[in-house]
Amino acid sequence: MGKHEKTDIGVSTILNPVPVVMISCAGKDQAKPNIMTAAWAGTINSEPPMLSVSIRKSRYSHKLITETGEFVVNLVSKSLCKACDYCGVRSGLDEDKFKTMGLTPVKASGLEYAYAIKESPVSISCKVKDVLELGSHDMFIADIEAVTADSYLLDDKGRLCLDNAKLVAYNHGEYFLLGEKLGFFGYSVASEEVLAKRMGRK
Ligand SMILES: Cc1cc2nc3c(=O)[nH]c(=O)nc-3n(C[C@H](O)[C@H](O)[C@H](O)COP(=O)(O)O)c2cc1C
Numbered sequence: 415m416g417k418h419e420k421t422d423i424g425v426s427t428i429l430n431p432v433p434v435v436m437i438s439c440a441g442k443d444q445a446k447p448n449i450m451t452a453a454w455a456g457t458i459n460s461e462p463p464m465l466s467v468s469i470r471k472s473r474y475s476h477k478l479i480t481e482t483g484e485f486v487v488n489l490v491s492k493s494l495c496k497a498c499d500y501c502g503v504r505s506g507l508d509e510d511k512f513k514t515m516g517l518t519p520v521k522a523s524g525l526e527y528a529y530a531i532k533e534s535p536v537s538i539s540c541k542v543k544d545v546l547e548l549g550s551h552d553m554f555i556a557d558i559e560a561v562t563a564d565s566y567l568l569d570d571k572g573r574l575c576l577d578n579a580k581l582v583a584y585n586h587g588e589y590f591l592l593g594e595k596l597g598f599f600g601y602s603v604a605s606e607e608v609l610a611k612r613m614g615r616k
Contacts, residue, residue, distance in 0.1 A: 428586075430584075430585050430586050431583040431584060431585040431586075431590070432453050432454070432455075432456070432583070432584050432585075433453070433455060433456070433489070433490075433581075433583060433584070434451060434452070434453045434490055434498060434582060434583065434584035434589065435451070435452055435453075435455050435467075435487045435488060435489060435490060436449050436450070436451055436452075436487075436488040436490055436494065436497070436498050436501055436531055436534065437449065437450050437451070437452050437455075437467060437469075437475055437479075437485050437486065437487060437488070438485065438486045438488055438519070438522075438528060438529050438530055438531050438537075439475050439478040439479050439482070439484065439485040439486070439527075439528045439529075440478060440482070440519075440527050440528055440529055441477075441478050441481050441482065441527070442481055442482055442527055444527055444529075446506065446510065447510075447512055447519040447528075447529040448474060448475055448478055448506035448511060448512075449475075449488075449497075449501040449506070449511045449512060449515075449517070449531065450469070450473055450474070450475040450501055450502065450506070451498050451499065451501045451502030452467050452468070452469065452502075453584045454467065454468040454551065455467040455468075455487060458555065462557055462558075463557070463558040464543070464555065464556060464557055464558060465487065465538070465540065465556055465558060466553050466554060466555050466556065467485070467487065467553070467554050467556075468548065468551035468552065468553045468554075469551060469552055469554060470550060470551055470552075471552060473505070474505050474506040474507045475506065476552065478506075479542065479554060480545075482526070482527040482528065483541055483542040484522075484525045484526065484527050484528040484539075484540065484541055484542070485528050485540050485542075485554070485556070486522045486525070486528050486529065486530045486531070486537050486538065486539050486540065487537070487538040487540060488530060488531040488534035488536070488537045488538075489534055489535055489536040489537075489538075489579065489581055490534070490581065490582045491534070491535050491579055491580045491581060491582065492580040492581075492582060492591050493533070493580070494531075494533060494534060494582075495582050495589050497515040497516075497517060497533075498582070498589075499589070500514070500515055501515065512531075517531050517532070517533050518531070518532035518533060519531070519532070520532045522537065522539045522560075523537075523539050523559075523560035523561075523562050524539045524559035524560030525539045525541070525559060525560075530562065535563060535564045535567060535579040535581075536561065536562070536563045536564070536567070536574075536576070536579065537561070537562050537563075538558055538560075538561050539558070539559045539560040539561070539562075540556035540557065540558055540559065541556055541557050541559050542554050542555070542556050543555050543556055543557050564579075566578070567579055577592075577595065580592075595613070597613070598612055598613075601613070
């Protein structure tokens with residue numbers, strides 16, 4: 415059998431890899447900040463900057479986000495991976511996941527109610543613009559109101575060096591640390607000079 419001979423494997427949500435993120439949110443009283451894990455999140459527009467996250471109605475976070483129209487998408491670094499998984503298998507209805515995981519809720523830039531996770535390298539503050547009821551999940555379509563990043567991720571010119579954040583990706587039910595850099599946007603047509611600078615090629 416040739417390497418690229420195909421087998422029909424059925425219809426499923428097989429798009430992989432995807433980012434895995436920690437969504438933090440709180441109710442209007444801000445008494446119980448919460449975190450849930452989401453793999454079904456993605457960038458959906460550049461101008462204005464927008465993203466979406468699909469959340470089942472049964473999640474406690476669904477209730478909080480619906481109440482305030484706010485949430486924060488926190489990127490997951492290697493050191494947060496275990497907490498990320500935990501926040502995806504336990505509900506804020508039963509416990510304070512910030513406390514259990516030793517994480518710190520901090521005021522989210524640009525938002526009134528939601529908290530960000532201090533230990534996350536990059537936190538994206540979002541305001542809900544629309545909700546699409548798709549079936550199993552409701553898709554929260556949101557404007558990005560602010561982004562904060564750990565200062566160590568900025569170079570001396572203030573540019574974000576996200577490759578230093580040790581980010582985690584999710585592939586078919588498993589977490590992976592991002593690894594070897596293979597190229598960059600447009601590298602297939604870049605000059606030898608640019609390749610040498612950006613890829614360290616001789
Ligand atoms: C890796 C991973 C990805 C997940 N992705 C989603 C998702 O995209 N949408 C969703 O509704 N639930 C997702 N979940 C499940 C929720 O995170 C989980 O039900 C969580 O306990 C909800 O917390 P809450 O009740 O405190 O809101 C995911 C769980 C894991 C472990």
